[in-house]
Amino acid sequence: MRNKVIFFEVQGGNDKGADGYRKDTMPMVDALKERGMDAEVIFFDKEKEDEIYNYVSTNALAYVSRINPGNLKEEQAYFEMLRRLCQDGVIGMPHPDAMIGYGSKDVLVKLKSTTLVPDDTFAYYNMEDFKHQFPKSLAKGERVLKQNRGSTGEGIWRVTLVNPQEHQQEIPFDAQIKCTEAKDNHVEFWQLGEFIEYCEQYITGDNGMLVDMPFLPRITEGEIRLFMLSEKPVYVVHKKPAETENAFSATLFSGAQYRYDTPDQWSNLVENFLSELPQVMTLLGGYDLPLIWTADFILDTDELGQDRYILGEMNCSCVGFTSHLTLAHNVAEEILSIIKKNKTVTA
Numbered sequence: 001m002r003n004k005v006i007f008f009e010v011q012g013g014n015d016k017g018a019d020g021y022r023k024d025t026m027p028m029v030d031a032l033k034e035r036g037m038d039a040e041v042i043f044f045d046k047e048k049e050d051e052i053y054n055y056v057s058t059n060a061l062a063y064v065s066r067i068n069p070g071n072l073k074e075e076q077a078y079f080e081m082l083r084r085l086c087q088d089g090v091i092g093m094p095h096p097d098a099m100i101g102y103g104s105k106d107v108l109v110k111l112k113s114t115t116l117v118p119d120d121t122f123a124y125y126n127m128e129d130f131k132h133q134f135p136k137s138l139a140k141g142e143r144v145l146k147q148n149r150g151s152t153g154e155g156i157w158r159v160t161l162v163n164p165q166e167h168q169q170e171i172p173f174d175a176q177i178k179c180t181e182a183k184d185n186h187v188e189f190w191q192l193g194e195f196i197e198y199c200e201q202y203i204t205g206d207n208g209m210l211v212d213m214p215f216l217p218r219i220t221e222g223e224i225r226l227f228m229l230s231e232k233p234v235y236v237v238h239k240k241p242a243e244t245e246n247a248f249s250a251t252l253f254s255g256a257q258y259r260y261d262t263p264d265q266w267s268n269l270v271e272n273f274l275s276e277l278p279q280v281m282t283l284l285g286g287y288d289l290p291l292i293w294t295a296d297f298i299l300d301t302d303e304l305g306q307d308r309y310i311l312g313e314m315n316c317s318c319v320g321f322t323s324h325l326t327l328a329h330n331v332a333e334e335i336l337s338i339i340k341k342n343k344t345v346t347a
């Protein structure tokens with residue numbers, strides 16, 4: 001009988017507490033049990049895939065995925081198993097294709113028709129397109145190149161021309177560029193053509209690609225992370241890059257300062273994002289919103305001089321809330337409400 005909620009985790013990694021689980025997982029399990037819903041954690045293991053699939057398919061009403069698929073050797077097998085579970089009627093939190101859609105950096109090009117993304121944002125899936133477009137993009141101004149993998153600012157490069165000239169349509173391959181990596185804000189000087197070749201590593205391989213977007217100088221005012229429970233904004237993290245020269249990274253490792261705010265302190269951002277959400281959901285394939293997810297924004301200024309919030313990325317695969325553990329109760333309520341909603345739909 002299907003009567004429980006399964007949390008998927010993977011063994012190992014540096015995000016686990018003394019009990020071997022992510023620190024915010026057992027609080028959710030306990031909060032569900034307090035409310036009369038059985039719940040347990042299963043470690044995904046490719047060796048035991050059939051056993052796990054059979055067990056979950058028979059016993060689970062829903063699963064909650066707490067694995068960063070990028071850290072999983074058997075990413076494809078994991079997604080395939082989740083897909084089969086969803087087909088069997090287990091409620092996916094989230095569905096694997098929502099995980100891929102929301103979590104990939106090329107989400108930005110998919111959302112180009114919304115107000116959340118600048119028009120001149122591109123994604124490159126092969127070297128030819130990259131070589132063709134990037135010199136033109138760079139002629140318009142400073143750019144940020146983002147690889148698809150990771151979440152630590154690694155392979156996220158701010159690219160600046162050393163000697164910008166006006167009215168250039170396209171930057172020649174022998175031009176000098178200054179490249180700053182978001183991982184630690186370190187600077188390297190390159191020739192454009194050589195740097196493009198260096199970036200081939202980001203384009204090749206599974207899910208390889210690069211996003212090319214304008215550099216937004218107001219990043220120095222901070223990156224604004226909206227923490228969401230399905231369609232509800234819960235809290236905001238304001239991440240201010242270090243005040244050293246060249247710093248543009250909002251990662252903790254690079255020295256950024258974090259502050260926790262409430263959504264009503266960011267009402268313009270929140271209202272605008274919520275009004276775009278139905279459109280976002282449609283453009284990303286029509287899946288239900290992820291259970292726990294985040295959207296990161298950077299301030300920009302529009303033609304009228306008004307603030308505009310640009311989407312930098314979204315995360316929905318392994319978002320934690322160890323800084324706000326009491327949220328486990330809100331998450332449990334949300335899980336129960338999603339299960340209830342699905343019951344009335346299928347009844």
Ligand SMILES: Nc1ncnc2c1ncn2[C@@H]1O[C@H](COP(=O)(O)OP(=O)(O)O)[C@@H](O)[C@H]1O
Binds near residue numbers: 151153
């Ligand atoms: N367009 C941009 N303009 C200015 N800074 C940016 C831009 N895009 C990213 N950044 C900075 O780079 C950091 C890392 O980029 P992000 O897209 O969040 O990748 P990651 O997955 O590594 O976190 C961000 O936290 C932000 O500080």
Ligand SMILES: [Mg+2]
Binds near residue numbers: 151296313
């Ligand atoms: Mg980020």
